[in-house]
Amino acid sequence: MRCRLMNPGGFSLIEVIFTSSLLLFLMIVMLSVFPGSLMAIDHAEHRIEASHIAQSVLEKKRSGPFSEVDDDPDPGEVRGSGGVLYTLHYSTLAVSGAEASLLKKAVITITWEFKGKNYSLTQELYVCNISQ
Secondary structure (H helix, E strand, O other): OOOOOOOOOOOOHHHHHHHHHHHHHHHHHHHHHHHHHHHHHHHHHHHHHHHHHHHHHHHHHHHOOHHHOOOOOOOOEEEOHHHOEEEEEEEEEEOOOOOOOOEEEEEEEEEEEEOOEEEEEEEEEEEEOOOO
């Protein structure tokens, strides 16, 4: 006596529906991850660009004369890649326990808006007058 299979040549309708729905679910999950990843990449790019702007301003202050540390940097706003506008807020502070003619603290805060949210980055630098 021979054993006969019910459906030897293909898949049943239930198997096809189950597999299709499983693949559809996996595709939806995978596609929902991409927008969040793209947003995180954009945020990181803008933060890196703001950091470069802040480092550039502080480096100019560090390499220039000590008497010009208090002066505001020339550009108050810088347009970055993608049209993002970075606003620079520069200030100098006296360091407690030190003479103002010997040591100053330069602080720069970069702010920008991206997709309706405000972001900021602050960097600081201590500048010493070694010519005295």
